[in-house]
Amino acid sequence: MEQVPLSHILILSSALFFLGIYGFFSRRNMITMLMSIELILNSANINFIAFNKYLFPHQLEGVFFTMFIIVVAAAEVSLSIAIIINLYRRFNTIDIEDTTTMKY
Amino acid sequence: MNSYELSSLLIVALPLLSFAFLILLNKQLKPRVAGIIGTLTLATTAILTFYVASGYFFGFGMENGAYVHHIALQFQWLKFSDNLSIDLGIVLDPISVALLIVITVVSTMVHLYSLNYMHGEEYFARYYAYLSLFTFSMLGLVMAVNIFQMYIFWELVGVSSFLLIGFYFTKPSAIAAAKKAFIVTRFADLGFLIGILILSHGAKTLDFFVMIQRLTQAGSPYLAHFTATSFLGLSTLSWALLLVFAGGAGKSAMFPLHIWLPDAMEGPTPVSALIHAATMVVAGVYLVARLFPIFAISAPDALLIIAYIGAFTALFAAVIACTQTDIKRVLAYSTISQIAYMMFALGVSGWGEGQTEGFTASIFHLFTHAFFKALLFLGAGAIIHAINSNEMKDMGGLRKALPITHITFLVACLSISGIPPFSGFFSKEAILSAASHSNMLVYYVGLFTSGLTAFYMFRLYFRIFWYKPVQDHHNHEKHTWAMNSALLVLVLGAAFAGLIPFGSFVSATGSPIILPFNPSFSVVPVSFGLIGIFLAYYFFSKESDRADKTVAYFGGFYRAAYHKFYIDEIYLFVTKKVIFNLIGRPAAWFDRTVVNGILINGTAVVTEAGSEAIKPMQSGKVQSYAMFFLGGVLLLVALLFIQFM
Numbered sequence: 001m002e003q004v005p006l007s008h009i010l011i012l013s014s015a016l017f018f019l020g021i022y023g024f025f026s027r028r029n030m031i032t033m034l035m036s037i038e039l040i041l042n043s044a045n046i047n048f049i050a051f052n053k054y055l056f057p058h059q060l061e062g063v064f065f066t067m068f069i070i071v072v073a074a075a076e077v078s079l080s081i082a083i084i085i086n087l088y089r090r091f092n093t094i095d096i097e098d099t100t101t102m103k104y
Numbered sequence: 105m106n107s108y109e110l111s112s113l114l115i116v117a118l119p120l121l122s123f124a125f126l127i128l129l130n131k132q133l134k135p136r137v138a139g140i141i142g143t144l145t146l147a148t149t150a151i152l153t154f155y156v157a158s159g160y161f162f163g164f165g166m167e168n169g170a171y172v173h174h175i176a177l178q179f180q181w182l183k184f185s186d187n188l189s190i191d192l193g194i195v196l197d198p199i200s201v202a203l204l205i206v207i208t209v210v211s212t213m214v215h216l217y218s219l220n221y222m223h224g225e226e227y228f229a230r231y232y233a234y235l236s237l238f239t240f241s242m243l244g245l246v247m248a249v250n251i252f253q254m255y256i257f258w259e260l261v262g263v264s265s266f267l268l269i270g271f272y273f274t275k276p277s278a279i280a281a282a283k284k285a286f287i288v289t290r291f292a293d294l295g296f297l298i299g300i301l302i303l304s305h306g307a308k309t310l311d312f313f314v315m316i317q318r319l320t321q322a323g324s325p326y327l328a329h330f331t332a333t334s335f336l337g338l339s340t341l342s343w344a345l346l347l348v349f350a351g352g353a354g355k356s357a358m359f360p361l362h363i364w365l366p367d368a369m370e371g372p373t374p375v376s377a378l379i380h381a382a383t384m385v386v387a388g389v390y391l392v393a394r395l396f397p398i399f400a401i402s403a404p405d406a407l408l409i410i411a412y413i414g415a416f417t418a419l420f421a422a423v424i425a426c427t428q429t430d431i432k433r434v435l436a437y438s439t440i441s442q443i444a445y446m447m448f449a450l451g452v453s454g455w456g457e458g459q460t461e462g463f464t465a466s467i468f469h470l471f472t473h474a475f476f477k478a479l480l481f482l483g484a485g486a487i488i489h490a491i492n493s494n495e496m497k498d499m500g501g502l503r504k505a506l507p508i509t510h511i512t513f514l515v516a517c518l519s520i521s522g523i524p525p526f527s528g529f530f531s532k533e534a535i536l537s538a539a540s541h542s543n544m545l546v547y548y549v550g551l552f553t554s555g556l557t558a559f560y561m562f563r564l565y566f567r568i569f570w571y572k573p574v575q576d577h578h579n580h581e582k583h584t585w586a587m588n589s590a591l592l593v594l595v596l597g598a599a600f601a602g603l604i605p606f607g608s609f610v611s612a613t614g615s616p617i618i619l620p621f622n623p624s625f626s627v628v629p630v631s632f633g634l635i636g637i638f639l640a641y642y643f644f645s646k647e648s649d650r651a652d653k654t655v656a657y658f659g660g661f662y663r664a665a666y667h668k669f670y671i672d673e674i675y676l677f678v679t680k681k682v683i684f685n686l687i688g689r690p691a692a693w694f695d696r697t698v699v700n701g702i703l704i705n706g707t708a709v710v711t712e713a714g715s716e717a718i719k720p721m722q723s724g725k726v727q728s729y730a731m732f733f734l735g736g737v738l739l740l741v742a743l744l745f746i747q748f749m
Binding site: 021024025096097099100101102103 | 723726727
């Protein structure tokens with residue numbers, strides 16, 4: 001059975017990465033920005049898995065790293081949501097443009 | 105550590121403890137309790153001093169027929185290099201032990217006397233604390249093993265004298281006098297410090313005894329190196345010693361650094377007694393005596409300069425003393441004159457066989473002078489206490505009102521005038537005899553000065569106790585037991601201290617010498633003294649116009665002397681007009697425009713503008729931060745790309 005070549009997977013992960021970047025910069029809704037960040041992290045995960053499988057099939061470092069990233073991302077999301085809820089209580093909005101009081 | 109060493113440590117430590125105790129509890133203690141604590145501490149110190157002195161002079165001090173120095177305590181305090189360190193310690197040798205006796209006895213008497221004199225002062229406990237500090241500093245100074253240790257205590261003496269002279273700190277003149285004393289002596293100490301640095305650079309040590317050994321032995325490489333270079337006809341060593349002497353001249357009020365001493369009487373009178381008799385002013389003499397072997401063997405030219413400065417100051421101050429009308433000021437100038445006697449006695453002394461009597465005579469005079477000068481000042485204090493005035497015109501005919509003061513004052517006057525058999529006679533004879541053997545010019549100046557001394561002291565005596573008919577039969581001395589007893593103890597010293605065979609205890613080399621006592625030599629100085637007394641009697645025994653007529657005859661010279669030869673005015677002119685305008689103003693301008701304007705304000709302006717310019721970057725917009733972050737990452741990627749392509 002013919003394997004999917006590595007380049008295909010890398011193109012997929014790059015596409016996912018830049019979609020995430022684009023979303024992060026273009027959206028004003030904090031929840032959407034958070035989802036974009038998840039996309040970026042997942043594109044990195046795909047890279048880890050792909051390189052692990054294609055270059056070092058007998059080792060598991062890439063898989064473990066992916067696990068770590070998923071755990072860290074979950075923790076990060078819970079923190080971010082907490083911050084967003086607090087911001088909402090204070091400003092009554094989750095628009096990133098309206099919460100700019102932390103400056104000089 | 106044997107009992108003598110322990111006692112010598114206690115001698116310095118007790119006054120320090122007393123100071124700490126009194127200054128910390130000065131609000132809690134009752135004034136009388138504070139005074140008694142201070143006095144008892146000092147009395148204990150004096151007793152310990154006598155114990156140590158008897159042990160030293162009649163016991164462990166003598167080795168092979170000569171007194172040697174004994175290091176009672178020494179430890180390293182600051183180490184700069186392998187062979188240069190600052191040590192702290194205690195040295196016992198003939199001059200330091202003699203000075204210890206003088207300091208502790210006079211200081212104890214001053215403490216005792218102040219119980220009455222300062223009674224009712226608001227800061228009584230603080231006064232006693234300062235007295236203890238002053239005594240501690242002076243004791244540390246004379247016991248120093250190391251020239252730098254001496255310098256530390258030297259400055260402590262300066263600070264404590266500042267505190268005591270300015271004790272009446274609500275009086276502007278007292279503040280001015282305290283500042284003047286501090287600044288003038290501090291200025292002189294600059295010379296001392298430079299001298300120490302040069303000496304220690306040359307001798308590679310700060311220890312007195314190592315330094316003396318290295319700089320006096322013939323053929324010593326240190327000495328050869330030191331005397332190899334010269335400047336203006338004097339070797340580097342002579343210059344270093346003269347700079348050290350400049351510090352001594354500041355403390356000992358030698359011309360032209362004497363201007364602080366007459367003003368220092370703004371402090372309480374017992375303090376003047378302490379400064380003038382036992383502490384502070386004798387520090388300079390002690391310093392020269394401490395380094396005497398170096399002066400005498402390796403730099404006789406420096407010693408000659410000291411002799412001339414001393415002789416000039418002695419005469420100069422005696423002339424001024426004849427014209428002053430404030431009794432404490434007369435005594436202050438008399439102190440300058442007498443200290444100058446000690447200086448020129450050191451100056452005319454040499455090292456060889458039979459030439460060192462000047463050294464012994466100088467310390468001898470220091471010893472006797474301490475007693476009669478303390479007595480004179482404390483007597484003056486009693487007079488001021490009784491009539492509340494320093495001016496001669498308010499006095500006269502006080503012999504019935506102050507009988508004890510009268511008798512003790514008379515003894516002190518006879519003693520300072522060199523009339524036998526009082527103590528001043530013996531020491532002054534020794535000084536004049538030493539001068540006559542080495543330098544006739546100095547001898548004649550000294551002789552004339554001794555006549556002047558007798559004149560101005562008896563002028564003081566007659567103006568205070570005679571001059572006017574007795575009006576006040578009320579005895580002022582009934583309630584001043586402490587003052588009376590201090591006077592009575594000191595009068596014993598003033599009368600009999602001269603009978604001590606001083607030469608067998610203190611000499612330059614350590615081996616006892618016999619001070620020449622030659623009645624045929626004494627005739628001339630004693631008759632000078634008697635002529636002075638007779639002149640004073642002629643002018644001032646009764647109210648008359650004889651003095652005024654003579655003053656009119658002297659005219660301009662009298663006015664110049666009355667105004668202290670305008671030395672203060674010259675100082676004011678030099679500092680205010682010359683130094684302020686030529687150095688002070690340009691320096692102030694430089695400070696204001698360059699240092700403050702350009703350097704300090706300029707930095708502030710640049711920083712502020714820079715921060716204003718970059719402040720908007722902190723916009724609070726998370727996405728713009730992320731944009732910068734992304735830009736940075738892309739830049740790094742591009743750089744890495746270029747690097748590896």
